[in-house]
Amino acid sequence: MASLSHKDLLGIEQLSVEDIQLILDTAEALREVAARPVKKVPTLRGKTVVNLFFEPSTRTRSSFELAEKRLSADILNFSASTSSVTKGETLLDTAHNLEAMSPDIIVIRHQSAGAPHLLGRECRASIVNAGDGMHEHPTQALLDGLTVRTIKGRLDGLKVAIIGDVAHSRVVRSDTILFSRMGADVWVCGPPTLLPWEFEKLGARTTPHMEEAMDGADVIMMLRVQHERQNEAFFPSAREYASLYGLTRERMRSAKKGAIVMHPGPINRGVEIESEVADADYSVILNQVSNGVAARMAVLYLLSGNSGLEP
Amino acid sequence: MQLILRQGRVIDPSQKLNNVMDVGIDDGKIAALAPKVAGKGRKEIDVRGLVILPGFIDMHVHLREPGREDAETIESGCAAAVAGGFTGVACMPNTQPVNDSEAVTAFILSRAREAGKAAVYPVGAITKGLEGKTLAEIGEMRRAGIVAVSDDGHPVCNSQVMRRAMEYSRIFDIPVIDHCEDRDLAAGGVMNEGGWATRLGLRGMNPAAEEVQVERDAVLARQTGARVHIAHLSTRHALETVVRAKKAGVALTCEVTPHHLLLTDAAVAESSYDTNTKMNPPLRLQEDVDALARGLASGAIDVIATDHAPHSVRDKMLEFDHAPFGIVGLETAVSLVCDRFVRPGVLTLERLAELFSANPSRILNLGRGTLAVGSVADVTVLDLERKMDVKPGEFASRSRNTPFAGWKLTGGPALTVVRGKVVWSL
Numbered sequence: 001m002a003s004l005s006h007k008d009l010l011g012i013e014q015l016s017v018e019d020i021q022l023i024l025d026t027a028e029a030l031r032e033v034a035a036r037p038v039k040k041v042p043t044l045r046g047k048t049v050v051n052l053f054f055e056p057s058t059r060t061r062s063s064f065e066l067a068e069k070r071l072s073a074d075i076l077n078f079s080a081s082t083s084s085v086t087k088g089e090t091l092l093d094t095a096h097n098l099e100a101m102s103p104d105i106i107v108i109r110h111q112s113a114g115a116p117h118l119l120g121r122e123c124r125a126s127i128v129n130a131g132d133g134m135h136e137h138p139t140q141a142l143l144d145g146l147t148v149r150t151i152k153g154r155l156d157g158l159k160v161a162i163i164g165d166v167a168h169s170r171v172v173r174s175d176t177i178l179f180s181r182m183g184a185d186v187w188v189c190g191p192p193t194l195l196p197w198e199f200e201k202l203g204a205r206t207t208p209h210m211e212e213a214m215d216g217a218d219v220i221m222m223l224r225v226q227h228e229r230q231n232e233a234f235f236p237s238a239r240e241y242a243s244l245y246g247l248t249r250e251r252m253r254s255a256k257k258g259a260i261v262m263h264p265g266p267i268n269r270g271v272e273i274e275s276e277v278a279d280a281d282y283s284v285i286l287n288q289v290s291n292g293v294a295a296r297m298a299v300l301y302l303l304s305g306n307s308g309l310e311p
Numbered sequence: 312m313q314l315i316l317r318q319g320r321v322i323d324p325s326q327k328l329n330n331v332m333d334v335g336i337d338d339g340k341i342a343a344l345a346p347k348v349a350g351k352g353r354k355e356i357d358v359r360g361l362v363i364l365p366g367f368i369d370m371h372v373h374l375r376e377p378g379r380e381d382a383e384t385i386e387s388g389c390a391a392a393v394a395g396g397f398t399g400v401a402c403m404p405n406t407q408p409v410n411d412s413e414a415v416t417a418f419i420l421s422r423a424r425e426a427g428k429a430a431v432y433p434v435g436a437i438t439k440g441l442e443g444k445t446l447a448e449i450g451e452m453r454r455a456g457i458v459a460v461s462d463d464g465h466p467v468c469n470s471q472v473m474r475r476a477m478e479y480s481r482i483f484d485i486p487v488i489d490h491c492e493d494r495d496l497a498a499g500g501v502m503n504e505g506g507w508a509t510r511l512g513l514r515g516m517n518p519a520a521e522e523v524q525v526e527r528d529a530v531l532a533r534q535t536g537a538r539v540h541i542a543h544l545s546t547r548h549a550l551e552t553v554v555r556a557k558k559a560g561v562a563l564t565c566e567v568t569p570h571h572l573l574l575t576d577a578a579v580a581e582s583s584y585d586t587n588t589k590m591n592p593p594l595r596l597q598e599d600v601d602a603l604a605r606g607l608a609s610g611a612i613d614v615i616a617t618d619h620a621p622h623s624v625r626d627k628m629l630e631f632d633h634a635p636f637g638i639v640g641l642e643t644a645v646s647l648v649c650d651r652f653v654r655p656g657v658l659t660l661e662r663l664a665e666l667f668s669a670n671p672s673r674i675l676n677l678g679r680g681t682l683a684v685g686s687v688a689d690v691t692v693l694d695l696e697r698k699m700d701v702k703p704g705e706f707a708s709r710s711r712n713t714p715f716a717g718w719k720l721t722g723g724p725a726l727t728v729v730r731g732k733v734v735w736s737l
Contacts, residue, residue, distance in 0.1 A: 013510075090625070090628070090629055091629065091630055092628055092629075110630070111632070112630035112631060112632040112633065113511055113512035113513050113584070113631060113632070114511065114513070114583070114584030114630065114631045115630045117583045117584045118584065118628075118630065121583070132512070133512050133513070133632065134512035134513070134514075135511060135512025135513075136512065170512060173510070173512060196508070196509040196515070197504060197505050197506065197508075197509055197515070198505060198506030198509055199509055201506045201509070201510060202509070202510060
């Protein structure tokens, strides 16, 4: 049986097509744990997982925690607000202190791109990137891949449109690499002020026109737009943004029949997505949440030295 | 005679020399220069097979003293300079306190005298506290010994203030050195804006931030008639601006660093966010590197300077976003240039002498950069066959922040003479 040949999961960038398939297959197999009356398997019994969160996060953190609990791991939660980071301790100091407690896996969320890489170089434990700055959020892309594959039966040949604040999104980077690597036709769309230079190098086509991105799309993924960006001159107002890049029922008509709508959350109703669209039956936002636990279980399982399960 | 260097190849463009000769030194000055100097020196060194050049000057270093002696002191910085083949360094004013007064200038010079190795040429601040608002007492500092003014890493954004600084500098005939960066365009950036920044999720510094300021300085230099020197120029378009201004007769000069000549922004990715690839200006694109290399050979670029920026491990080993900009350069620059440009034939030894010695001396008006009889005996001797592994642990500098660790280089300094005294030898 195949296994993951990496010590750390720092980004989708490092994963081969086979790696991605292995993780998705494993996640699919582990998903049935959630359907059992006793939602727990003993796979990580006796292993210690540290959740090291330097950025507030409710969703990702609870998702990881649930995944760890379902795998029977011992969990240590460590967040920036309760840590010594505020007392001038550096990330490396923190890492070395944690390392002294012999964890097997460290899940890290950090505001700065590359922070997990620094940890990966310094720690024996496996590092899982739970989001680093504007760089990557690999488990989000894996759960997105799992969600689309489950519904559409495949990833290759699909047109995936990702729309919104591309510049500040780590999700779009991980998703673009994953979907394009798996053979999808990825379109990334947003105002040019929020489209970073040479985004095409990640494997997407880019356009400032939403119609072009939406035309015939199988999957529409909306990215969160923060109101504060209007103060940094990226766009004039949330109102104008919504009129140019908001996903409405009207705009959904140009997508392919049977297209699904995704969002990494938390959503801004009425800004990047109309409420009715977020709640429509083609919206799979809640499927993403449940798949998140399975995808993270798969990653933890495979990084702790296990081979893939039979799907 | 106090010292005779025997039978080295003397390269001195100021005298059009490229011959195997003896160099006799007495009383801290060049006393004799001939195929064979008669008599016996109190000290004689056989430098057969080596190259004798006018002393190298690094016109852009940070010595960190006063203020950050944990990262570098004037003494350790001077030790690093002479070990890297430099007989003199010009130190930037961003110390704590800032060198914006006669007292700080005097302090730096007195510490340098105590260290007794490389010559130290202080650069004074353009504005008080490097705040970009009001002019520092440039005349007082000049009397105390500054050779130029610069706000370096805190560039003067207000163009009216810059214009005044240029006008005022003409009283003393000293250059205004500018780190060109439009701080709004570069705001928040930690590496070059482009494909790699996009992929790495790091905030980019638009190359236009440098280019618009170089353009501004060219306009103001033309108008004021001041001597303006562009620090660590890093883009192809900025170099085009300098070339154009020079052709029009503007007194504009520029320097480049070895790292901008040898590395691109891909190094940030290849090193997986190693903060030793974080500097300002940031590492740019291959097309920029290629343009700088061409400018080095053609004469468009006047000077190679290191922007030696020591940082302690504690300060530098942080998240890429939070680590300070800059790398050390004094102990790698000459070897890097020998290995990558001189040995492959891109640069002649004459060009090397201009870039490292004659031009910085001329720009800063130091009266060095020559081995003519009667001149101060600052001499750099190179061994073009010397093998060197870059080992930061062995640096004389207090800091180790270099992206060149582990590089294997051929060619480098062998002997450094300052005011007639051998201050370092291999």
